[in-house]
Amino acid sequence: MARMGMVFDLKACIGCNACVIGCKQENSLPDGVFFTKTLSEEYGVYPAANRVYIPTICNQCEDAPCEKVCPTGATYTREDGIVMVDDAKCIGCSTCAVACPYDMRTQMEAESFLNGLFGDGELTPFEEQGYGRYTPGTVHKCDFCSQRVDVGLDPACVVTCPTNARIFGDLDDPESAPAKMIVERKGRPPLPEKNTKPKVFYVN
Amino acid sequence: MAIADKVFSGDTFKVGYRFQRHWDNSMAYAFFCAEAGAGLFFVSMLLGSVPGMIIGLIPVATGKPYFHLSHMGVPARSWRAALRPDRSWISRGLLGLSALIGFGGLLVLCLMFGSQFGVEANSAAITILKLLAGGFALMTMTYQGFAMSHSSAIAIWNSAVLPLSSFIYSLAAGVTIARLVVSSAESATLVDAQLLLLLSVGIMHLMLLHAAWHGTPGARTSTELLLQTNYAKWFWGLTVAAGIVLPALLVWVAPTSMVASIVACAGMLVGFMAWRILIFKIGLYEPILSMNPFNPMQ
Numbered sequence: 161m162a163r164m165g166m167v168f169d170l171k172a173c174i175g176c177n178a179c180v181i182g183c184k185q186e187n188s189l190p191d192g193v194f195f196t197k198t199l200s201e202e203y204g205v206y207p208a209a210n211r212v213y214i215p216t217i218c219n220q221c222e223d224a225p226c227e228k229v230c231p232t233g234a235t236y237t238r239e240d241g242i243v244m245v246d247d248a249k250c251i252g253c254s255t256c257a258v259a260c261p262y263d264m265r266t267q268m269e270a271e272s273f274l275n276g277l278f279g280d281g282e283l284t285p286f287e288e289q290g291y292g293r294y295t296p297g298t299v300h301k302c303d304f305c306s307q308r309v310d311v312g313l314d315p316a317c318v319v320t321c322p323t324n325a326r327i328f329g330d331l332d333d334p335e336s337a338p339a340k341m342i343v344e345r346k347g348r349p350p351l352p353e354k355n356t357k358p359k360v361f362y363v364n
Numbered sequence: 365m366a367i368a369d370k371v372f373s374g375d376t377f378k379v380g381y382r383f384q385r386h387w388d389n390s391m392a393y394a395f396f397c398a399e400a401g402a403g404l405f406f407v408s409m410l411l412g413s414v415p416g417m418i419i420g421l422i423p424v425a426t427g428k429p430y431f432h433l434s435h436m437g438v439p440a441r442s443w444r445a446a447l448r449p450d451r452s453w454i455s456r457g458l459l460g461l462s463a464l465i466g467f468g469g470l471l472v473l474c475l476m477f478g479s480q481f482g483v484e485a486n487s488a489a490i491t492i493l494k495l496l497a498g499g500f501a502l503m504t505m506t507y508q509g510f511a512m513s514h515s516s517a518i519a520i521w522n523s524a525v526l527p528l529s530s531f532i533y534s535l536a537a538g539v540t541i542a543r544l545v546v547s548s549a550e551s552a553t554l555v556d557a558q559l560l561l562l563l564s565v566g567i568m569h570l571m572l573l574h575a576a577w578h579g580t581p582g583a584r585t586s587t588e589l590l591l592q593t594n595y596a597k598w599f600w601g602l603t604v605a606a607g608i609v610l611p612a613l614l615v616w617v618a619p620t621s622m623v624a625s626i627v628a629c630a631g632m633l634v635g636f637m638a639w640r641i642l643i644f645k646i647g648l649y650e651p652i653l654s655m656n657p658f659n660p661m662q
Contacts, residue, residue, distance in 0.1 A: 177377075199652065201379040214379055216652055229514060231454035232444040251444050252437015255454050257386035261517035263649040267386065267437055297437025350652045353580075354516050362653065 163241040164304055165331035165359035166318070167338040167347055168215045172325035175200055175213035182320030186305055188290020190272040191279065195264075195302035196317050215326065217317070218243065218264040218302035219350060219358030226256035226265060226301075234298075241359055242304050250298035257299055261354040270296035304328070331359060367588040371651075381585055384518050384647030390435040392640040395508045397427030398461065399530055400633065402504035403538025405468055407554075408545065409498055414475050416545040417468065420538070424504065425465045453511035460503035467497040505534035518647040519582035525572040532568055533636055536561035540611065540632045543625050555619040562612045562632070569603070569639075582650035589646045598638055607635010 175198050183189065183196045196217040204210050220243050227235040227243060234249035235256055257265035273291050276283045283291070294300065305315035313319070318328045329336035334343075338361070341347060347361030371380030401423035408416025433439040446462075449455040471493040474483050483489055509530030512521040539558045543551045573590070576583035590599050611628035618624035 197377050199373070199377050199379045214653060225516060229452050229454070231446070231448050231452040231458070232441075233448055234444075249441075249444060250438065251441040253435075253445060253454060254386035254437070255452070255511070258384060258521075258647070259515045259517055261649065262652060263382050263517070265386070269437075295438060299437065351650065356516075 161239050161332075162330040163332040163359065164309065164328070165220065165241070165338055165361070166217065166304070166315075167327040167341045167361045167363060169323075169325045169327065169341070170212060170214065170362055170364040172323045173198065173213040173215055174323055174325075175211075176322065178320045178322060179215065179317035179326060182316040183302070183305075186308070186316035188287065188293065190268070190287075190291065191275055191277055192272055193266050193268065193300075195266070195300070214362075215317075216262065216264070216350075217360060218260075218304075219262055219356070219360040220304065222357035222359065223355065225259040225261070225354075225356055229255045229259040231255060238306070240309070242306055242309065243301075244303050244306060245298070245300050247293070247295050247298050247300070250295070250300075252297040252299055254299055260301075261351050261356060262358075265299050265301050267299045268294045268296055367585070367592050370585060370588075379651050379653070381582065381651060382649040384644065384649065387644050387647075388435065389641055389644070390431045392637070392644050394428050394431035394435065395530075396637050396640045397423035397431065398504055398508065399534035400537040400541070400636065401428070402464060402501045403534035403536070404541045404545075405464070405538070406498060406501040406505065407535070407538035407542045409471070409494060409501070411542065411546050411550050413542065413546045413550070414472060416542050417472050417475075419541070419545060421465065421468050421472065424461065425469075428461065453507055453514055457504070457507040457511060460500050460507060464497060464500035464504050467493055467500060471497045502531075506531045512643075517649060518586075519580045519650060520572075520576045520586035521643070521647060522583075523572055523575055523579075525568060525575065529568050529572065532561060532564045533639070536565055537633060537636055540629045544622075544629055548620075551625070552619065555615055558615050558628075559612060562608050562615075566604075566608050580650065582648050586646040586648050589648075590642060595642055595646060599642055602638035603635045603642065605635075606631040607638065608632075611635075 177198050179196055180194060180198060187195060189195065196215065199214045199216055200211055202209060202211045220241060224237065224243050227237060231253065232249045232251055234246045235243065237243050252267060254267055273296055275281055276287055308315060314328045318326045327338045327341055329338045331339050333339055341363055342361050345363035347363045349358040349361055371378065373380030373382055401420045405417050405420030408420055433442060436442055446455055446458045449459055474490055474493060475485060506527050509527030513523055513526040516522045539554050539561055543554050573587050576587045589595055610631045614624040614628040
């Protein structure tokens with residue numbers, strides 16, 4: 161069985177946030193909700209100052225703390241390793257959110273569905289059809305666009321990235337692009353000391 | 365690195381420490397209601413004080429569920445929280461709390477009206493009810509600490525001291541309130557216990573903060589937030605001064621004074637509540653790339 165994962169190439173990322181927009185569009189995310197973020201950090205002192213962009217996403221941990229603490233079983237792991245949220249079972253207790261070391265869980269506040277992405281209090285037809293997939297109050301996260309993966313497509317953030325900074329594939333296949341990159345460029349998981357066994361790696 | 369130089373990125377697209385914001389004040393109130401109420405119920409049960417047991421059950425049966433439901437995103441589905449006691453402290457806690465309310469309520473009813481139906485206070489049925497209610501009260505006094513310490517995400521919570529903290533605070537609150545509820549003779553026997561528990565609360569804070577200070581960067585930063593920023597005045601003023609030092613002094617100097625007992629109880633509960641809120645406020649997620657968080661390209 162496949163073990164889907166992702167690699168972030170920190171050297172390639174230019175911080176354009178196209179992935180963030182692609183994700184919001186694919187997943188119909190309301191205002192203020194992000195399943196992926198490209199964080200930035202300045203370092204050094206002028207004239208040697210620089211900035212680095214660090215994409216973040218749910219790490220689809222093999223030993224997912226969010227799944228372990230979920231009191232309803234709403235969070236579960238698919239056979240291909242993608243950690244999913246069953247909207248119909250989630251009670252919005254946020255226990256998963258405080259258990260995720262990466263702060264990658266977001267509660268879908270009821271108010272966030274009311275304003276619309278244009279902030280004028282009116283929903284566009286696109287928003288009206290998209291918001292129906294979420295129950296207000298539930299806690300959600302990235303699932304690697306499982307609806308796309310199921311039909312053989314890459315996640316929206318991956319296909320939107322103009323610099324190929326996000327590489328997606330089967331980590332158990334040694335010939336896959338992410339598996340090769342992890343080996344060749346010494347990929348490192350985020351917060352390895354938390355021992356959650358992420359399936360997302362960073363290379364630079 | 366000094367606290368002033370650390371980056372707190374909030375909800376922005378910056379790298380840095382992020383504040384825990386998912387469990388808010390309503391969760392703190394819920395925790396407080398459960399621990400103070402269960403503590404009072406437990407102590408009152410040991411002393412045989414039915415009024416104390418009733419007063420203890422009230423916040424457990426009302427405040428705790430109310431504040432949890434007000435926090436919950438989809439309260440209509442809250443019954444689902446009981447489905448996974450095999451892996452979730454939330455499920456275990458809900459079941460334990462429900463059992464405490466059930467067995468505790470039944471115990472109170474039996475103690476009040478049991479003799480009319482042939483159930484005497486020293487009967488086997490009452491003893492079994494006491495064991496069950498006491499056991500689930502102990503669970504309610506402790507499980508919230510386990511629910512928090514189970515999270516490795518918030519470094520300062522990820523401590524074995526937290527379940528102990530819940531238990532000792534709960535017992536201290538129970539003894540402190542019980543002194544106002546039970547008879548004066550029984551109250552006098554609780555003075556030493558109250559002093560010992562207040563001292564234990566102080567030692568427990570010291571243990572937690574010492575371990576956090578020498579722990580991960582996130583735990584240390586949380587400790588710095590508590591001791592060196594705006595939170596410090598609340599911690600020292602309410603949790604330590606009003607919640608530990610003042611009650612201990614009053615109990616020590618005037619153990620038989622009702623006024624002193626009332627002031628000591630109010631101070632202790634205010635300090636306890638402040639601690640419950642502060643421990644949520646200072647919870648931090650660590651920067652995502654901990655291997656070199658402030659210069660990841662080097």
